[in-house]
Amino acid sequence: MHRGNLVSAAVRENRNRVIAYDHFVGGLLDRADAAARHLARSHGEIPPMEAGAPRSLADSAAMDPAFARIDIADAEGRVLWSSVGSGARSIADELAFRRLRASPAREPIIADPAPDALSKVPAIGFARAIRRADGGFGGAVVIKVPVDRLTHFYEGADFRPHDLISVIRLDGLTLARREGAVVSYGQDLAGKLVMQRQMADPDGTYIGPSSIDGITRIFSHRRLPRYDLFVSVGLGTDDVLALSHARARVFYFTVGALTLALLVGAIAFWFGLRRREAIIRHLAATNERLCEAQAIGKMGDWEFDLTTKLLACSDQICRMHGRAPHEDVLTADEALAYHAPAGRKQLLRALRKAIASKQPQQCEVAATMGDGRVAQLRIRMSPVVDPDGCVRTVLGTEQDVTTERRHEQLRAEVAHIARVEAVNVMAATIAHELSQPLTAAGNYLSAASNLAEQTQLSLLDQERLAVLLGQANRQIGLAGKIMARARDMVSDRESSEVASLEDIVEEAIALSKVADPAVARAAITIQLQPDTGHVAADKVQIQQVLLNLIRNAAQALVEVKDPRIVVSSRREQAGMVRVTVADNGNGLPADTDDIFAPFAATTRNGLGIGLSICRTIVDSYGGRIWSDISPLGGAAICFTLPLDELALLYDVA
Numbered sequence: 001m002h003r004g005n006l007v008s009a010a011v012r013e014n015r016n017r018v019i020a021y022d023h024f025v026g027g028l029l030d031r032a033d034a035a036a037r038h039l040a041r042s043h044g045e046i047p048p049m050e051a052g053a054p055r056s057l058a059d060s061a062a063m064d065p066a067f068a069r070i071d072i073a074d075a076e077g078r079v080l081w082s083s084v085g086s087g088a089r090s091i092a093d094e095l096a097f098r099r100l101r102a103s104p105a106r107e108p109i110i111a112d113p114a115p116d117a118l119s120k121v122p123a124i125g126f127a128r129a130i131r132r133a134d135g136g137f138g139g140a141v142v143i144k145v146p147v148d149r150l151t152h153f154y155e156g157a158d159f160r161p162h163d164l165i166s167v168i169r170l171d172g173l174t175l176a177r178r179e180g181a182v183v184s185y186g187q188d189l190a191g192k193l194v195m196q197r198q199m200a201d202p203d204g205t206y207i208g209p210s211s212i213d214g215i216t217r218i219f220s221h222r223r224l225p226r227y228d229l230f231v232s233v234g235l236g237t238d239d240v241l242a243l244s245h246a247r248a249r250v251f252y253f254t255v256g257a258l259t260l261a262l263l264v265g266a267i268a269f270w271f272g273l274r275r276r277e278a279i280i281r282h283l284a285a286t287n288e289r290l291c292e293a294q295a296i297g298k299m300g301d302w303e304f305d306l307t308t309k310l311l312a313c314s315d316q317i318c319r320m321h322g323r324a325p326h327e328d329v330l331t332a333d334e335a336l337a338y339h340a341p342a343g344r345k346q347l348l349r350a351l352r353k354a355i356a357s358k359q360p361q362q363c364e365v366a367a368t369m370g371d372g373r374v375a376q377l378r379i380r381m382s383p384v385v386d387p388d389g390c391v392r393t394v395l396g397t398e399q400d401v402t403t404e405r406r407h408e409q410l411r412a413e414v415a416h417i418a419r420v421e422a423v424n425v426m427a428a429t430i431a432h433e434l435s436q437p438l439t440a441a442g443n444y445l446s447a448a449s450n451l452a453e454q455t456q457l458s459l460l461d462q463e464r465l466a467v468l469l470g471q472a473n474r475q476i477g478l479a480g481k482i483m484a485r486a487r488d489m490v491s492d493r494e495s496s497e498v499a500s501l502e503d504i505v506e507e508a509i510a511l512s513k514v515a516d517p518a519v520a521r522a523a524i525t526i527q528l529q530p531d532t533g534h535v536a537a538d539k540v541q542i543q544q545v546l547l548n549l550i551r552n553a554a555q556a557l558v559e560v561k562d563p564r565i566v567v568s569s570r571r572e573q574a575g576m577v578r579v580t581v582a583d584n585g586n587g588l589p590a591d592t593d594d595i596f597a598p599f600a601a602t603t604r605n606g607l608g609i610g611l612s613i614c615r616t617i618v619d620s621y622g623g624r625i626w627s628d629i630s631p632l633g634g635a636a637i638c639f640t641l642p643l644d645e646l647a648l649l650y651d652v653a
Contacts, residue, residue, distance in 0.1 A: 022222035035061035036128035150176035162236025298400035322370020499539035508546035584632035
């Protein structure tokens with residue numbers, strides 16, 4: 001009974017809708033017909049015009065927002081006036097124009113919907129012929145009506161998913177269709193149920209499946225015989241009977257709920273326990289993996305509450321500091337007690353900076369571990385910013401980097417030993433080099449002493465005395481420079497931040513000549529570009545790199561008749577400078593895998609750590625080192641260093 005009432009009410013509603021939709025579509029087409037008649041009368045006698053772009057149509061009909069475009073063409077199809085500016089065009093090939101020209105009828109023609117080439121929207125063509133005074137065909141007025149304008153009947157209204165409105169030509173072609181929020185066109189319904197019912201009852205109502213999607217609807221039709229089409233409105237029976245279905249479902253669900261309540265509750269409780277146990281196992285496994293990873297990386301995490309001043313630590317933190325796992329909460333004073341006074345100050349300074357800047361901070365401090373040893377800890381802290389912009393919690397990690405620091409110290413010591421070994425090699429040659437300027441200085445001083453013993457000195461003798469003393473001073477200064485270079489190479493001092501590349505290269509070449517006779521035998525050329533003046537690196541460390549590379553190149557040229565070495569530089573991208581040491585030797589051995597690996601010696605007398613130290617030094621400045629083919633025909637070793645842009649800008653020495 002209730003279901004029948006719902007269907008009857010829906011049928012009445014649908015009939016009222018189709019009547020209103022009939023008036024809407026008829027009114028829109030009447031506007032198009034009135035505009036076409038008006039334009040046909042006003043352009044009934046089209047004068048001969050030269051071919052070209054159509055004139056702008058200055059008429060009130062052209063301003064109607066319901067139309068996408070209006071064209072007026074002559075009997076040959078040339079568009080003479082248009083509401084949309086464009087180049088010269090013709091509509092002679094359009095089906096509606098050909099039908100108007102071939103038929104003497106005065107009724108309008110509605111063309112198939114299709115995307116309009118100019119307005120870029122799907123539209124139907126409403127075409128009416130222009131008749132001359134003698135009744136002959138004088139042209140046509142074509143009005144493009146957008147497809148979606150035919151569905152504006154429900155614009156702004158609630159449209160249920162299965163609600164349907166459509167405009168269908170009597171030959172079965174769909175001019176416009178809207179289902180829910182989707183607008184479409186062009187469906188061919190010839191011979192389908194909708195056309196059968198329309199032919200049987202033009203203004204009737206029936207319940208049946210849609211000819212397109214098969215959904216059962218209540219359909220109502222209204223024919224517009226003047227335009228050879230009809231409108232259709234459909235209501236989905238599922239939407240109409242939704243309330244009835246809902247009441248039935250409520251009844252059945254209520255009965256089922258009373259019958260199965262205990263069973264469902266028991267099953268839900270059982271599954272809940274299983275799910276809870278699975279989650280607990282998953283969390284336990286995840287926590288175990290995290291603990292293992294922290295133990296491997298010697299890292300733990302903590303959370304510091306700024307309100308309570310309490311620190312909650314992970315199990316790894318407790319193990320690192322010799323605390324039991326249940327002693328994972330401690331006060332700030334207890335946490336600081338593990339660090340020396342200097343480390344406490346550094347920690348508090350980093351904590352205050354993180355809270356004030358609301359940005360992560362890091363520091364390295366020494367701390368007493370649970371086994372009594374003093375370890376180097378890298379502490380990172382990240383503030384948690386609440387929605388109100390305040391910091392009330394700080395998250396942190398502690399990592400034991402003692403081994404890493406020892407490795408760095410060992411690498412530094414190896415590099416220092418390599419410099420000492422280089423100076424040991426230089427010792428004999430340095431003694432010979434020093435003897436020459438010191439002997440010359442002694443001779444100059446003896447001559448000056450003999451000259452000074454004379455009772456009276458002429459002006460010429462005084463000038464000679466000054467020259468002799470100056471020469472002696474220059475020779476002594478030369479000896480001092482040789483010793484200073486050797487002392488810089490062996491010294492283990494703090495690194496400088498910027499150095500002149502020209503000074504580095506010149507002193508490295510001078511030291512290599514002193515250290516190795518093979519270098520002195522080779523002709524060394526310096527080719528440094530002007531825009532590579534200063535590098536952001538330590539002078540002595542880069543000298544050590546160049547000293548190793550130049551000595552290796554010289555050793556490779558022992559059997560070459562005309563040994564040549566070129567030290568060059570050029571600017572690279574990303575603020576880097578490339579330094580190349582090239583020779584004209586026989587190149588690198590073909591069976592060498594990685595010449596920069598530790599103990600990968602390229603000569604019989606080498607230990608194989610020189611190039612490895614070079615790579616370590618270059619890597620520490622963010623550069624890279626590699627081997628290449630020399631333009632001279634031999635081998636070339638290239639490495640990059642960061643360029644000091646500020647020094648280049650201001651020419652800082």
